[in-house]
Amino acid sequence: MNTVELIARKRDGGELDEAELEWLVGGYLAAVARADDRPVVSEGQMAALLMAGVLRGFTDAEARALTRVLVRSGDTLDLSVLPGPTIDKHSTGGVGDATTLLVAPLLASAGAQLVKLSGRGLGHTGGTLDKLESVPGLRTELSGEEILRIVGDVGCVVAAQSDRLVPGDRAIYALRDLTATVASAALIASSVMSKKLAGGADTIVLDVKAGDGAFMPTVEAADALARLCVSIGVDAGRRCSALVTDMDQPLGRAAGNALEIREVVEALSAPPAGRLAGLALDLAAQALALARDRDVEVVRADLHQGWTSGDALDRLRRMILAQGGDPAVCDRPADVLPSAPVVRSVEAPGDGTISVVPARAVGEIAAALGAGRQRKGDPIDPTVGVVVHVEVGDLVRAGQPIATVHARSEGDADAAAKRLAAAVQIGTEPVPPRSTVLRRVGTVRDTGASCARAEDPSAA
Numbered sequence: 001m002n003t004v005e006l007i008a009r010k011r012d013g014g015e016l017d018e019a020e021l022e023w024l025v026g027g028y029l030a031a032v033a034r035a036d037d038r039p040v041v042s043e044g045q046m047a048a049l050l051m052a053g054v055l056r057g058f059t060d061a062e063a064r065a066l067t068r069v070l071v072r073s074g075d076t077l078d079l080s081v082l083p084g085p086t087i088d089k090h091s092t093g094g095v096g097d098a099t100t101l102l103v104a105p106l107l108a109s110a111g112a113q114l115v116k117l118s119g120r121g122l123g124h125t126g127g128t129l130d131k132l133e134s135v136p137g138l139r140t141e142l143s144g145e146e147i148l149r150i151v152g153d154v155g156c157v158v159a160a161q162s163d164r165l166v167p168g169d170r171a172i173y174a175l176r177d178l179t180a181t182v183a184s185a186a187l188i189a190s191s192v193m194s195k196k197l198a199g200g201a202d203t204i205v206l207d208v209k210a211g212d213g214a215f216m217p218t219v220e221a222a223d224a225l226a227r228l229c230v231s232i233g234v235d236a237g238r239r240c241s242a243l244v245t246d247m248d249q250p251l252g253r254a255a256g257n258a259l260e261i262r263e264v265v266e267a268l269s270a271p272p273a274g275r276l277a278g279l280a281l282d283l284a285a286q287a288l289a290l291a292r293d294r295d296v297e298v299v300r301a302d303l304h305q306g307w308t309s310g311d312a313l314d315r316l317r318r319m320i321l322a323q324g325g326d327p328a329v330c331d332r333p334a335d336v337l338p339s340a341p342v343v344r345s346v347e348a349p350g351d352g353t354i355s356v357v358p359a360r361a362v363g364e365i366a367a368a369l370g371a372g373r374q375r376k377g378d379p380i381d382p383t384v385g386v387v388v389h390v391e392v393g394d395l396v397r398a399g400q401p402i403a404t405v406h407a408r409s410e411g412d413a414d415a416a417a418k419r420l421a422a423a424v425q426i427g428t429e430p431v432p433p434r435s436t437v438l439r440r441v442g443t444v445r446d447t448g449a450s451c452a453r454a455e456d457p458s459a460a
């Protein structure tokens, strides 16, 4: 095969088949490994191919083929030793989005097994591994044997993805990050779904974010991505569904690693309430209904019972202990979690209705305090971040606390408080609250009819 001809075909709007994509990905991995015994696709050639595809568009067939090629680039996890059902959950990334840490113990409390291989935060979005590692002692770098042992004992495990899983995606994603080629539905879908398929679960539930703080700014773009991901999963023989959810405002109240762990523990210690808890229950119910061919309302009732009985919190405690963390975090989070030296309140400047809590700005403010990283490998501070006490639609009075900043210094706290006060907007008109779930793709309907699918979002 001729690499230059393949790039030229994509540049001119043509299509590449699976063998050609395999050649290109294999050649690029050879270049990354500095192999001299295999034909090499240089970094420049791969960057040109990606940009040609972003500008001309990749077809759905190319997205499917690329997913298979990426899965074959490395190892896959074999979960067949587990009694099942095995479930995986993925979010395309957002602010204040700790749903994984609620969904995992909830599903475990309902008898399912969730193996979640997660990533770290980048830019304004948070990462589940960073959040978990704010628990003293907790390890996320686990061997395959440890992962299987923990999920077998507890029902859930959240671990770092090993270097041997989908190395093709790892190499290409790093290059996309540097070449403004992340924003392609086909590339995002193949990247996400290759990792999900390699992760081995038989049921996959996706949370595709839409809005100011998400990869996909519009509901339509997020819906198209969700449909492509679900079709790739179903084609590969998995049960797969997606919720398209709002990321115009942060999902939970906290943005910052230890602060989000505290929010998760507090949420599981009380009856489910608020947007974060609601979405976690919805995602878990969809996954379980799909996995078990059961009515979604029946499994929702089971999950609710697992939450209110304290079993879900106990699963989280056991998972944290099994991963080397201090389980007392589930009883006394404020004592166990590290905390920032400076805490500053931000107050409403006047009376009115909250009209905007911009997710991206809140994420960027938390990242600037040290909760996130600009480049892969940057250190983060687990203690810092922001807690926003209001949501769009809330009535506030002048002087009422609307946010709290947790910072390393007075100067950092001043800067963050100023930015937050400018970012959160208060209007005079009433603002209807926006639902968290905006569309459903391939989900089990809440109709009482077992396993009816709602492919048409208007039917959901």
Ligand code: URA
Pocket (backbone or CB within 6 Å): 092, 173, 182, 187, 188, 189, 191, 192
């Ligand atoms: N998350 C991924 O895993 N891959 C992408 O391409 C974008 C978001």
